[in-house]
Amino acid sequence: MKVGRAWIYMALLVLTVFYLLPVYVLLLTGLKSFAEADLTRMWNWPTQPSLAAFAKAWEKLSPNFMNSVYLVIPATLISSFIGSINGYVLARWRFRGSEILFPAILFGMFIPYQSILIPLVRFLQSIGLYGSIPGLILVHVVYGIPITSLIFRNYYASIPGELVEAAKIDGASLLGIYRWVMLPLSQPGFAVVAIWQFTQIWNDFLFAVTVTNKPAQQPITVALQNLAGSQIIEWNVQMAGALLAALPTLLVYVFLGRFFLRGLLAGALKG
Amino acid sequence: MEERPLDPAPTIGVPRVAERAVPVPRWQQAVREVRHRLESGLPVLLITPSVIAVLIFVYGFIGWTVYISMTRWNDVLPDYTFVGLRNYIGLFQTPRFQADIRNVVVFTALFLLGAIVVGFFAALLLDQRVKGETFFRSVFLFPMAISFIVTGIAWQWLFNPQTGINLLLKYAGYSGPLPRWFTDPTIMFGVKVGAIQVGIPVALIPVVIAATWQLSGFTMAMYLAGLRGIPEELREAARVDGASEWQIYRHVILPLLRPVTLSALIVLGHISLKIFDLTVAMTGSGPGFATDMPAYFMFETTFRGNHFAQGAAIATLMLLLVAALIIPYLRYSLSRETEL
Numbered sequence: 031m032k033v034g035r036a037w038i039y040m041a042l043l044v045l046t047v048f049y050l051l052p053v054y055v056l057l058l059t060g061l062k063s064f065a066e067a068d069l070t071r072m073w074n075w076p077t078q079p080s081l082a083a084f085a086k087a088w089e090k091l092s093p094n095f096m097n098s099v100y101l102v103i104p105a106t107l108i109s110s111f112i113g114s115i116n117g118y119v120l121a122r123w124r125f126r127g128s129e130i131l132f133p134a135i136l137f138g139m140f141i142p143y144q145s146i147l148i149p150l151v152r153f154l155q156s157i158g159l160y161g162s163i164p165g166l167i168l169v170h171v172v173y174g175i176p177i178t179s180l181i182f183r184n185y186y187a188s189i190p191g192e193l194v195e196a197a198k199i200d201g202a203s204l205l206g207i208y209r210w211v212m213l214p215l216s217q218p219g220f221a222v223v224a225i226w227q228f229t230q231i232w233n234d235f236l237f238a239v240t241v242t243n244k245p246a247q248q249p250i251t252v253a254l255q256n257l258a259g260s261q262i263i264e265w266n267v268q269m270a271g272a273l274l275a276a277l278p279t280l281l282v283y284v285f286l287g288r289f290f291l292r293g294l295l296a297g298a299l300k301g
Numbered sequence: 302m303e304e305r306p307l308d309p310a311p312t313i314g315v316p317r318v319a320e321r322a323v324p325v326p327r328w329q330q331a332v333r334e335v336r337h338r339l340e341s342g343l344p345v346l347l348i349t350p351s352v353i354a355v356l357i358f359v360y361g362f363i364g365w366t367v368y369i370s371m372t373r374w375n376d377v378l379p380d381y382t383f384v385g386l387r388n389y390i391g392l393f394q395t396p397r398f399q400a401d402i403r404n405v406v407v408f409t410a411l412f413l414l415g416a417i418v419v420g421f422f423a424a425l426l427l428d429q430r431v432k433g434e435t436f437f438r439s440v441f442l443f444p445m446a447i448s449f450i451v452t453g454i455a456w457q458w459l460f461n462p463q464t465g466i467n468l469l470l471k472y473a474g475y476s477g478p479l480p481r482w483f484t485d486p487t488i489m490f491g492v493k494v495g496a497i498q499v500g501i502p503v504a505l506i507p508v509v510i511a512a513t514w515q516l517s518g519f520t521m522a523m524y525l526a527g528l529r530g531i532p533e534e535l536r537e538a539a540r541v542d543g544a545s546e547w548q549i550y551r552h553v554i555l556p557l558l559r560p561v562t563l564s565a566l567i568v569l570g571h572i573s574l575k576i577f578d579l580t581v582a583m584t585g586s587g588p589g590f591a592t593d594m595p596a597y598f599m600f601e602t603t604f605r606g607n608h609f610a611q612g613a614a615i616a617t618l619m620l621l622l623v624a625a626l627i628i629p630y631l632r633y634s635l636s637r638e639t640e641l
Binding site for chain 1: 446
């Protein structure tokens, strides 16, 4: 059995190397100078590790990084709030058509967004929000409705019905129950939904690249992709830029990982 | 169910008793009536804005896209002349689209296999009461937090034929011909069908590895949750019956994990059918469209080439593909939910 344990740890180690390898390569290359970050010496250590590539990447990407910040914060807050209200209604109230309504809303989170992109762009152009961060906020709030409603519905369904009954007996109205019973108990639900939306919106590329056309308005993912496609490839700057773009969601993952995992599993409809 | 003290029942009846004792003025009754109506209508009222948004932005826009796909709008200016299925017929005759269908099917099959195998294997290892489980779990899961663009950039560097993994192969003393990875136009097991070779495009393999790297943590987490949900007594009972550890996994654990596998296949499958960012960042269309995907073709033909009707037709076909996977799954999982 001793030998068996050793094999288990060996296998875990191999997997760990597989998962960490790309990050190691990003970091290694990002710490090099332009001259050293070439194809033949990719695995060599930098002779003089420096943050110069990170500084240059930041100089190029910071406006887009900030665009992503201005996009992700309002979009996450608004869609969490909307999801909370919808989830509350869907979990607690039965009305005519409610059992059809829920899957009809859910379907919206699985569709390939290509199937709505052309009308979406026309619509945004017609209301003057095409190519702007507010336009992207609207898009992420609307297409965030299914997943945020789903997570909150499952969360509120797990709050004991007795609490709601007790509040009803005390004369609380529907909104009163939401305000005084559900909301105070909602923090874990909000954490799961907010982290999920934050990660999704920060990492989004498809909406970002179709809804924003001017480089000054583009979120970080699009700018990073454009950086990679430029004429002279500065590998060190590109890798440093990729790490910068990944940093916010990585930090969220490191510090709030358990909420992240719950959001992930909720996406499989299990709650 | 835990026992809890009964609520003092009389409180329910009190207001009604009071109502009967003192006659209520008619205007107050009216107010109460209106309030009651509002209260019962409020849930509907609260959810209405979202329902309208979903109706317009999901269903309305899908309808609009389907309509566009049957028009002549293949230029900058909209032209809503109805042409029936002409755009669809044209698509299926386009070699690029034929290659896209082959690519997305092959990619999805290989990626699902990779994610299921790696994720299940990782979950099995973590289920052996290992030290540092939290650390390993976090390491296997962190790629889920990263964007496909970053993943694509990192793996493109690793699979660059002039460096990365090939350089490691050279260091290891390998002197044969080096793999050309995503620059290789070869189609393995190729059989000529229509204008293209149907088989496994070699250039797709690095993309499959990158996608497996990114998303196998999800299957790991699902399998681990599934394994943890299997009561120890079941394994114990099998042991008592003289089953070996291998037999326990084969005949007790695996069958119980089947629903987990189904969920993972559906969730990852619908992501895979829509794959876009990863190939954009990593390979683009690839040599001879070997890594081109419907989502990328749709994007290019619509927003770079202004062939809106053709783009809408690709989008509609993608939607049908995903719907064929998702609608049965939604029905299945929601019907199970109501049984519980």
